[in-house]
Amino acid sequence: MTETAALSQQNIITTKDLDAKDIETILDTADSFKEISTRAIKKVPTLRGRTIINLFFEPSTRTRTSFEIAGKRLSADVINISGAGSSVVKGESLIDTAKNLEAMSPDILVVRHNCSGAPSLISEFVNCPVINAGDGMHEHPSQSFLDLLTIREHKGSLKGLKVAIVGDIAHSRVARSNIQAMQTMGMKVKVVAPPTLIPVGIEKMGVDVCYDLGQGIKDADVIMILRIQLERQNQGLLSSLREYSNYFCLTTNHLSNVSDETLIIHPGPVNRGIEISLDVLEGPRSMILNQVTNGVAVRMALFYLLLGESDANPN
């Protein structure tokens, strides 16, 4: 590890707080950590003696595992707490849960919660850094960093790239984190979805809005497909998943008009055949598994950067 610059923020709650230098620092650090995961012995002593608590109030496989592996590869002690197994089911308030965990001196709290703003609330009541691992419809910053890392690896740089984000923009925390971070990095973002899944005022966040998939992805360097959830149908936001697929499922047909260099990313979990066809999912442009690999590196970088270069020994 070479010397790293610290971040401007003590918590990672929203990508809006971070400037281009912060994001570059995170990506560069993640880049240098990637190699560790390719070793036979995938562990460095960097964060030995540090404690990381993964506080997950919402089910998660990929993100929780990714944070856990990231911590363990840096030799931190990682504790996982899930909503169902916590005192939340006994009626404890979020703040009390957080304060009690803090009393056991963790070095970082990683929080996932179904309410927007929950990690922000927790950060006001604890002294250790808080990483938002996805809060309601608000943000999922580490997902954005792993997306950016994946894109940068394949495109060389981020500035000037055009991105189309396709799907349930209204309910997507991944979309919000990326819309902000990508623009900070000089990228141009377009959102593509039926009008019922485009939130009010999104254009004021600097994005273009498009209701046609073919048009929307035409000149994109990156296509990000979002998961569509079945319950949107019951909320009257979709007529049916079948009709959604007819208009918004990314298939090889759409890609015939798109450059071979265009990357396809998806934050997972994927509904095969609903928002993306099987052949595209498994085709050469699909970066989905690279994203997952990069997720570990990005989260290692966040732990390392938040715990400070001064007392975290990279060797």
Place this chain on the structure above:
Amino acid sequence: MRTLIKNGHLIDPANNKNGKFDLLINKGKIEAVEPKGKLKDIADSKIIDAQGAIVTPGFCDMHVHFREPGHEYKETIQTGSESAAAGGFTTVAVMPNTFPVNDNRSVTDFILTQAKETSNINILPIGAITKGLKGEALSDMGELKEAGCIGYSDDGRPVSDSEIMRRALEYSKMFDLPCIQHSEVLALTEGGSMNEGVVSTELGLKGMPNEAEDIMVHRDISLLPKTGGRLHVAHISSGGSVDLVRQAKKKGLPVTCEVAPHHFTLTHEACRGYNTNAKMSPPLRTDSDLELIQEGMRDGTIDIIATDHAPHDLVDKQVEFSKACFGIVGLETALPLTLKMVDKKIISLEKAIDMLTFQPNRIFGLDKGTLGVGKAADITLFDDRKEYSIDPSKFKSRSKNSPYKGWKVRGKILLTLVNGKPVFQSK
């Protein structure tokens, strides 16, 4: 023993007085109001020197939540009354969304008994429009009026069913009391916790669109000509609703409306950082709504200022934004926030006092909000030039939920009298 308030600047819109007047109180009533110096000091009378102070009728807030019975940990009739007195209010109308709901005589009796025993301001109960605020069956409006209710409302919830609202407007006519509507089409706001707009989109919170208010205001106004009922629109918040009320008034329809200070001083930007003290229903809206609300105050479309005083304990506010209760403590910041509209030249000081005193009484057909001779000596004295910064921890209210912490304001209540007796005196 008489009390003489002298040397003050008296503003009494009900009697078209605005200038240097002295005021004599005898046996809890106003005995005389005369130009400065005309009233001779009467032997053994108490003198209150109001030099530098504004003397007005006691303020009247037609929309407060005192939480008793049922949620006394947030507020009681006693603590709410102390909060009111500290804010210069001598009369408040308490909303019926207590537990149990004030939808029958026994609850109204309880509220008035508690008021008699624990409060020294005027407490006026508002009865429910529908039993249990369920929006299904009309409450016994006659019995509620006889017990002392001065209007009907399901506040906190709207009357969603158009047929029920039609009948409520018709039936209430028999008792000549207004129906106060919390205008919100629930289908459009379900799960929402703030105004729908760019801020809710950025924060990832489900929004409550303006149209939810506008559609119901429009519906209720549409029900007026045939029913002949009286509609009072509670806490108007959207620019569109202001215009609907304006047009209805032009047609001579019996509609009035109120605005809460937070809807003329704050926008949805205040919700950033997931500040639950900025979570209100109806929600804080946009800059453009704020301007249209202020325009409605300027041109008289908006009749009165009412605080929607909604105290909540920390356990209901220091939580995830979407789980937090709606509302703020309003009584103790109403005057300084209203004076901000005077500073902005939206309304004159006299108009501001009118909206806090005489107009509410006119709408509800009450005999307060005036310094007329023979009326109850409910009087507020304040220093309109005193500057300070708002400190919610000093509130008399049992709850401290306010988004105005640290705001630099002017206008401090010096003395509040009810029936000639001090109920609040600043230190």
